[in-house]
Amino acid sequence: MSTADPYFDFLCRMGDNTLILGHRVSEWCGHSPVLEEDIALANIALDLIGQTQMWLGLAAEVEGKGRTADDLAMLRDVWDFRSALIVEQPNGDFGQTLMRQFLFDTWHLLMLQGLTKSCEPRVAEIAAKAVKEVMYHVERSGDTVIGLGDGTEESHTKIQAALDLMWPYVGELFTPDAVDEAMLAAGIAPDLTEMRKTFEAQVSAVMAEATLTIPDSRFAHKGGKSGFQHTEHLGHLLTNMQWLQRAYPGANW
Amino acid sequence: MNPDIAQVWEWLDQVPDPEIPVISIVDLGIVRGVVWDGDTLEVAVTPTYSGCPATSIISFDIETAMIDRGIKNTRIKTQLAPPWTTDWLSDKGRAKLEEHGIAPPRTTGGPERCPLCKSENVTRISQFGSTPCKAQWRCTDCLEPFDYFKCI
Ligand SMILES: [Zn+2]
Numbered sequence: 001m002s003t004a005d006p007y008f009d010f011l012c013r014m015g016d017n018t019l020i021l022g023h024r025v026s027e028w029c030g031h032s033p034v035l036e037e038d039i040a041l042a043n044i045a046l047d048l049i050g051q052t053q054m055w056l057g058l059a060a061e062v063e064g065k066g067r068t069a070d071d072l073a074m075l076r077d078v079w080d081f082r083s084a085l086i087v088e089q090p091n092g093d094f095g096q097t098l099m100r101q102f103l104f105d106t107w108h109l110l111m112l113q114g115l116t117k118s119c120e121p122r123v124a125e126i127a128a129k130a131v132k133e134v135m136y137h138v139e140r141s142g143d144t145v146i147g148l149g150d151g152t153e154e155s156h157t158k159i160q161a162a163l164d165l166m167w168p169y170v171g172e173l174f175t176p177d178a179v180d181e182a183m184l185a186a187g188i189a190p191d192l193t194e195m196r197k198t199f200e201a202q203v204s205a206v207m208a209e210a211t212l213t214i215p216d217s218r219f220a221h222k223g224g225k226s227g228f229q230h231t232e233h234l235g236h237l238l239t240n241m242q243w244l245q246r247a248y249p250g251a252n253w
Numbered sequence: 254m255n256p257d258i259a260q261v262w263e264w265l266d267q268v269p270d271p272e273i274p275v276i277s278i279v280d281l282g283i284v285r286g287v288v289w290d291g292d293t294l295e296v297a298v299t300p301t302y303s304g305c306p307a308t309s310i311i312s313f314d315i316e317t318a319m320i321d322r323g324i325k326n327t328r329i330k331t332q333l334a335p336p337w338t339t340d341w342l343s344d345k346g347r348a349k350l351e352e353h354g355i356a357p358p359r360t361t362g363g364p365e366r367c368p369l370c371k372s373e374n375v376t377r378i379s380q381f382g383s384t385p386c387k388a389q390w391r392c393t394d395c396l397e398p399f400d401y402f403k404c405i
Contacts, residue, residue, distance in 0.1 A: 036389065040381035047385065050304020054333070125334040129303055132336060132405045133385075140380055 006182035008062050009082055010189060011123075012072070013179070013225050014111075015055030016083035019073055020234070021104060022048030023241050024091060033094055040140060044101070047133040054126045074245040078235050085224035086169035088234040092162070095148055095155065099162035100169075102141035106202055107173045107195075109134045114190025123188060142206050149210025160212050171220020174199065179225075255289050256324065262287060265296070268318045271310045272384050275353040278311055282341025285332050293326040294319060299337045302385035302405075339386075339404050356390065356401040364401045367392035 026045035032038035056069035086104055091097045112134055115127035148159040174196040176184070183189035207214050223229030244251055265287070266279040278284055278298075286297040296315055300308045312329040319327040339358040342350075347357040356364030356375075366373045372394035379389045380403070388403040 036379040036381075039383070039389075040379055043381040043385055046304035046306075047302060048304070050300075050302060054303060121334075125336075129300075129333055129336040132338075133302060136380055136403075136405075 005062070006179040007120075007186070007188065008059055009179045010183050011055055011059035011062060012082040013084075015052045015059055015069070015072070016081050017087050017104075017108075018048040018055065019052040020081070020083040020237065021087040021101075022046075022052060023237060024087065024089075025097070025101070027091055028097065037094075041097075044137050044140075047130075047137070051126070051130045051133070054129070058122055058126065070245075074242050078230050078238060079227055081230065081234060081238075082225055082227055083230075083234070084169070084172050085221050085231055086166065086173065088224070088231060088237060089166070089169065090233055092165075093158055095159040096162040096165065098141055098144045098148065099159060099166050101137070102145045102206070103166055103170055103203070104173075105134060105138035105141045106199055107170075109138050110195050110198055110202075111190065114195065118189065119187035145206060145212075146210040149207070149212045156211065159210070163207070163212055164215055167215045168217070168219050168221050171218060172222050172224055175220060175222065177226060255292060255294075256322070258287055258289070261294065261319075261324075264318060264322050265315065268311075268314050271307045271314065272386075273350070273353070273355065275349045276342075276346040278315070280343045280346025280349065282339075282343065282346075283311070283337060290328070293328050294324050295328045295330055297330045297332045299332050301337050305385055307384075337405070339402065342402075350402055354399060355387070356399060358402045358404040360404060362404060364390055364399075367395060367397070368399055369397050370395040 022045045025041050025048065028041040029038065029045070032041055052073065053069050056072045060067045060069055060072055086100060089096075089100055109131065112127045112131040116124050116131060118124045118127065145159060148155040150156070174192045176192045180189065180192055184191055204214065221231075224231075262279065262284075265284055266277045268278050270276050270278055270281050273281075281301070283299050283301060284296060285299050286295075288295050298308075298311065298315070315329060316327045342358065350357045351368045354368050356366070356368045359365055363377065364375055367375055370392060372392055374393040375390050376393055377388065378391050378398060382389045382400055382403075386402055386405070387400045389398060390401045391398045
């Protein structure tokens with residue numbers, strides 16, 4: 001995959017984040033602790049996969065090589081994925097899944113709100129559609145994090161461990177690289193450094209209510225959105241997600 | 254001669270929503286425009302939720318319904334902007350939803366009353382339901398759970 005066009009890369013980042021997290025969340029389908037949670041997770045996965053269709057559809061158009069959203073999703077290998085490391089992390093326990101979701105949702109909502117003002121009308125349109133769905137996601141993941149944090153001793157311990165585990169994956173979302181800088185300069189995407197301030201205020205408020213402690217470290221794992229170094233988990237996820245198209249190329253229904 | 258546009262809207266109003274067949278796709282507010290382009294009918298449709306699996310079925314149902322009325326060429330145009338809102342649900346559609354046991358959306362974010370016994374004592378179970386457009390609520394009088402068509 002060419003990385004010469006930062007706009008194409010940026011669209012892949014948006015679409016790959018929603019695709020990989022959507023797939024991860026869908027792994028809960030039929031396995032959640034209670035029926036309502038199962039339904040909620042399945043719905044959120046569905047929204048994310050729907051948003052993927054729009055982002056990767058536009059990416060494929062921008063690339064202009066005749067590929068489709070499906071080609072990008074099903075026929076690229078690990079090193080061509082531009083998703084942040086946080087979304088490929090395994091589901092772990094329910095608290096880990098919800099903490100990953102809350103941190104991502106909070107970033108996602110701020111990103112989409114910024115993108116509704118994009119000077120690229122197609123980007124603004126997709127963001128305006130997705131922002132309405134993501135408002136429901138963050139409301140739920142935030143409420144659940146508070147419920148688990150300010151819950152029993154066991155739920156508190158587990159969700160605090162989830163926060164400690166996930167926190168080092170937050171930095172990548174907000175550390176601008178050449179692609180982010182090009183998008184900011186072009187008026188396509190918002191300023192990540194500014195976004196981080198709002199993110200930290202919002203996350204701190206929820207964690208305080210949840211009686212959880214944010215780790216006192218800014219250490220950040222990197223390499224997902226650049227595609228330089230994904231964790232081992234992405235390869236395993238793709239093996240599962242792509243196997244049908246790999247085993248039966250062009251299979252359709 | 255092409256059938257006139259008002260007639261076409263009437264026909265479209267007879268195409269049921271695949272997930273909630275008591276209301277039509279026009280009631281749902283997802284048909285955003287109908288125009289003739291030569292002898293091709295162009296119907297602009299907006300998705301409800303971006304991942305709604307009913308979207309492709311709706312396009313297919315529209316084409317089939319138009320063929321049944323003698324319109325051979327229909328083109329479905331997906332229109333993302335402005336994004337769909339539950340404000341576009343028709344009054345007829347809202348009344349039919351309630352009759353069917355689904356509380357219609359309200360801007361306050363919750364149902365006005367239980368669609369079954371009409372009690373106003375209702376409580377939320379989950380913001381997510383059996384389809385992307387619904388939330389789960391419960392009546393604290395008749396104790397029945399019910400779907401609420403959530404605002405978006
Ligand atoms: Zn009732």
